[in-house]
Amino acid sequence: xxxxxxxxxxxxxxxxxxxxxxxxxxxxxxxxxxxxxxxxxxxxxxxxxxxxxxxxxxxxxxxxxxxxxxxxxxxxxxxxxxxxxxxxxxxxxxxxxxxxxxxxxxxxxxxxxxxxxxxxxxxxxxxxxxxxxxxxxxxxxxxxxxxxxxxxxxxxxxxxxxxxxxxxxxxxxxxxxxxxxxxxxxxxxxxxxxxxxxxxxxxxxxxxxxxxxxxxxxxxxxxxxxxxxxxxxxxxxx
Amino acid sequence: xxxxxxxxxxxxxxxxxxxxxxxxxxxxxxxxxxxxxxxxxxxxxxxxxxxxxxxxxxxxxxxxxxxxxxxxxxxxxxxxxxxxxxxxxxxxxxxxxxxxxxxxxxxxxxxxxxxxxxxxxxxxxxxxxxxxxxxxxxxxxxxxxxxxxxxxxxxxxxxxxxxxxxxxxxxxxxxxxxxxxxxxxxxxxx
Numbered sequence: 175x176x177x178x179x180x181x182x183x184x185x186x187x188x189x190x191x192x193x194x195x196x197x198x199x200x201x202x203x204x205x206x207x208x209x210x211x212x213x214x215x216x217x218x219x220x221x222x223x224x225x226x227x228x229x230x231x232x233x234x235x236x237x238x239x240x241x242x243x244x245x246x247x248x249x250x251x252x253x254x255x256x257x258x259x260x261x262x263x264x265x266x267x268x269x270x271x272x273x274x275x276x277x278x279x280x281x282x283x284x285x286x287x288x289x290x291x292x293x294x295x296x297x298x299x300x301x302x303x304x305x306x307x308x309x310x311x312x313x314x315x316x317x318x319x320x321x322x323x324x325x326x327x328x329x330x331x332x333x334x335x336x337x338x339x340x341x342x343x344x345x346x347x348x349x350x351x352x353x354x355x356x357x358x359x360x361x362x363x364x365x366x367x368x369x370x371x372x373x374x375x376x377x378x379x380x381x382x383x384x385x386x387x388x389x390x391x392x393x394x395x396x397x398x399x400x401x402x403x404x405x406x407x408x409x410x411x412x
Numbered sequence: 413x414x415x416x417x418x419x420x421x422x423x424x425x426x427x428x429x430x431x432x433x434x435x436x437x438x439x440x441x442x443x444x445x446x447x448x449x450x451x452x453x454x455x456x457x458x459x460x461x462x463x464x465x466x467x468x469x470x471x472x473x474x475x476x477x478x479x480x481x482x483x484x485x486x487x488x489x490x491x492x493x494x495x496x497x498x499x500x501x502x503x504x505x506x507x508x509x510x511x512x513x514x515x516x517x518x519x520x521x522x523x524x525x526x527x528x529x530x531x532x533x534x535x536x537x538x539x540x541x542x543x544x545x546x547x548x549x550x551x552x553x554x555x556x557x558x559x560x561x562x563x564x565x566x567x568x569x570x571x572x573x574x575x576x577x578x579x580x581x582x583x584x585x586x587x588x589x590x591x592x593x594x595x596x597x598x599x600x601x602x
Contacts, residue, residue, distance in 0.1 A: 189594075192590060192593060192594055192597065195539070195540070195543050195597075196543075196558070196562040196563070196593075197562075198540065199540070199543060199544065199547070199562070199563055200562070200563050200565075202540055202544070203461065203543075203544050203547065203559075203563055204460055204461040204464050204544070206456055206457050206460035206461070206466070206469060207466055209456055209466070209469070209470055209473075211452045211453065211456060211473065214452070214470055214473050214474050215445065215448060217474050217478075218444075218448065218474050218477045218478055218481070219441060219444065219445070221474075221478045222444065222477075222478060222481040222482065223439070223441055223444070303485075306485065307485060310437040310438055310439070310485070311439075313438040313439060314438055314439025315439075317438065317439055317440075318439065401434075401438065404434060404437060404438055405434055408430065408433065408434045408437070
């Protein structure tokens, strides 16, 4: 036992003995019985992936948009949509106030330009975070888009509702300081076209409707570009 | 080693913790399951060591991962993912225990041990039981520090992060906890 180990050096044999006992306790103290951890997964998966959540809960809480306990635990689509919209509007406002004058970073060939990264000084932190969460949700939505006619859109209107919400978010972002970056702006414009098609899908879409969307996504390379943006945010600590 | 064997052993850049986190944030369920499989066992052990109740420990594992996935976007990589995840586990477990106010099972063992005459300490199973009971009897802050430092092997800096206290506070708590344990085991001295 050393002095930086939680106790002073002493010559008390009890210290050595306690040290030995504690070492033994690593293997003996409250050893958990074998648990079926696989059986715990379905609830975790369902709660995370199948429960509608606010798109920007962290930002919303940070901005005290939704601070009362009863509202924080409310589930459904109205609250997330309203929270996101409010977050973005406030983010846009903050961005405009703090971005004067807005500095448009020079484009960097073959890489994301600095303005697109979360450390860019011309886009406020709340808007950066909202943009990042928007990117993550958009990738998830486009990844889950059915590719065949036989596939239905999840059996309910949530998929389309999500696309409509993301479409609204796209348009808000296009009018925000986040869109000062030319590459992000181009991506948002492409996403606006794709999401507009997705948002107008019926529960049982025709095969050609899905084909048009798939072609639009492929031609514009939107998912890889979105993943690149997401990776940039993650690398910057988001 | 054949080419296929090399391919099988080549690390997948998307399968380390940061790679999985990116995938989860993009809605990848498989990545979420991989991250769960990687960390669930240790979270379960930590939860069980904190609460001492099998059923509650399983509930805590679920709560911890639900919270962790929900907060994943806030993970900034300033600490290891394990430290970040275990901080959630510690907070969730302590809050849960405060809520349910479960009686620590080891308190009964402590009372039983008090009723017995102190035997020789060498190879005495009662000494181990007595130590366990003494750990259980510590106040939460001290017990968590002993548990995390002496039993789980975390550094004081990591414990400070997990418990939301200064590194020096963690050291002071460990000193105090060990002093109390020595006192509890005093009658086992030869």
